[in-house]
Amino acid sequence: MDLENQKRVKDFADQYGAENLVVVLGAAEGEAAGLAAETVTAGDPTFAGPLTGVQLGLKVYHVVESEFKSEVDQEVYEDQVGMMEMVLDVDDIVSEMTDIRGQYSKF
Amino acid sequence: MSLFKDKKVIVIGDRDGVPGPAIEECLKSTDSEVVFSSTECFV
């Protein structure tokens, strides 16, 4: 995850408390989604950014997951994300996200 | 229970997936506040 974005996540966790944050991802691939999810839960696995070794355990979801989809206006979702459901490997993304959350999410 | 009710949301979009502003549009219908939104570009 971009180093500047990592810094912002860390700062907001300090400001609002990790339990009050939710991270929503739009990554194009399962691998990228998993990497971002791991960064905001277990810490930056590439040891490159401010979240290295920082275990925020944040709630994190990808937009194609049902947990996100079910909470938002369906028409808006269809307009904004609908087409990408045909393009992205949804199963792969869901599998990565579920895996990471299962291991590292605290909330 | 709602995932987003009263929560602060951080959006990390992807230029080749779903970009930040598109995710924000979806979140408008929830009871949450987007505190940060960005779109990453890896190419």
Added chain:
Amino acid sequence: MNYPVVKGVGYALIHTPDMIIHNGTTQTTERITNPDSEYLKNLNKFIRSYNEVLSYVPNQVYIGNKTPKDLEKIDMPWYDKKSSISERFGKFGEIMPQDEFIGLIKISDAFDLVYLEESFTTKIKEKLLNHPLFKEDIESIKSGVEIEKIKKLVDDHAETLYHEGKLVGCVKRAHDIDSNLTAHILFENLVVKASGILALKNLISKSNIKAEEIDYVIECSEEACGDMNQRGGGNFAKSIAEKCGAVNATGSDTRGFCAAPVHALIQASALVKSGVYNNVVIVAGGATAKLGMNGKDHVKKDMPVLEDVLGSFAILVSKNDGKNPVIRTDLVGRHTVGTGSSPQAVITSLITAPLDKAGLKITDIDKYSVEMQNPDITKPAGAGNVPESNYKMIGALGVKRKDIERKDLLDFVKEHGMQGWAPTQGHIPSGVPYVGFAMNDLTVGEYNRAMIVGKGSLFLGRMTNLFDGVSVILERNKGKEDKSVSEDTVKKMIAESMRKLASQFLEEQE
């Protein structure tokens, strides 16, 4: 309508192994945040040689010795396979080795900022003497200096130039306090200028045009040249034109992140179609910052660092010659301020809006040239297969519009898409790599239409959260439209009318 045509192209790659280490931002950042990292220590072992770079199929496609169709026949990954053609020179241009390019940087230097070591200078002058395009430029290299002088300059803020692990030169800063004339910025600017020159010189030598016939040059890279009072003043275009002998040209720079080349192509077409100019060239060089951008991921997967070349290109747009593919200036797609950022809105504005205007279906475009990044590079880095994603998005929109059925989506991708072959040099892969092939496919080949699509991530500049993109359709030339009537015919028509009038008078008099 008398559309302008694509009349020539030039594409060049430059192998820059040492510049990966010293100038790629992934590596320079790592040196700051983690100077003792294993990655930096072992990086050398993962850098390819010049011959390996020549034998890499995507590189041979870039310079036109192989086609996108050839690439499709080879299973991925490609980096472990040797190309059946491994030539330095190709139909569209060449793959230049690093030492000669350092010489070209010196040739591009108009302010004595570049210093090269004496024995290195002697060697590359000899090499460049054998290069068909740079024989006359050798004198501007002059003689080199002692290595001690270079080391002293490096100690005094100069940017290093390395070759085969040895210090061979440097680029001085142009000002002691101006932060826009630092050695680093001047180095990057000289690189984009030099690589642009390489592409344009190749275009001129391979196309039916003389340098003096070029009226205007549009440069469309992503660098900025200026000083502290005008940071992005610009006009790389004219500096490149100067070095290529385009004595009757002026120019300007167009900026639009990665979408700039297609913006420039449309602007060039408009200038020619409206008659402002006859021959307009668009040109862009490469970026050292992006070298080895995904190096960490490549090395982690025990792959060579595949981002080891700079890319550059040039395209000539001229008046309709009745032969070359036309640029349909009336079928332009554009992502506007009001388009929105959803992928669906983006693809609609870029792809289907111009198709609708022409009453065409998504399947009426034979090939879409989108962001043609090489997936050999991007997949291992978690960035996916960018061209394929784009094709799936176009297909998905086609499904929504009922142009194609859902079950035919993957077939659509195969028939109307291509595997990516361009290096991840930002603007370089964006739409334009296919234009050289389109010149063949839309004339002697079997296609009728291609769409060239460019996209740009404007938000990276922190001025707007907006995305950007433009597209234009290239089409097979239907032959010169001769709506004009010849002078002879006009004379005959007048004579005939006067005869008729004369006989009428005679009849009335009788």
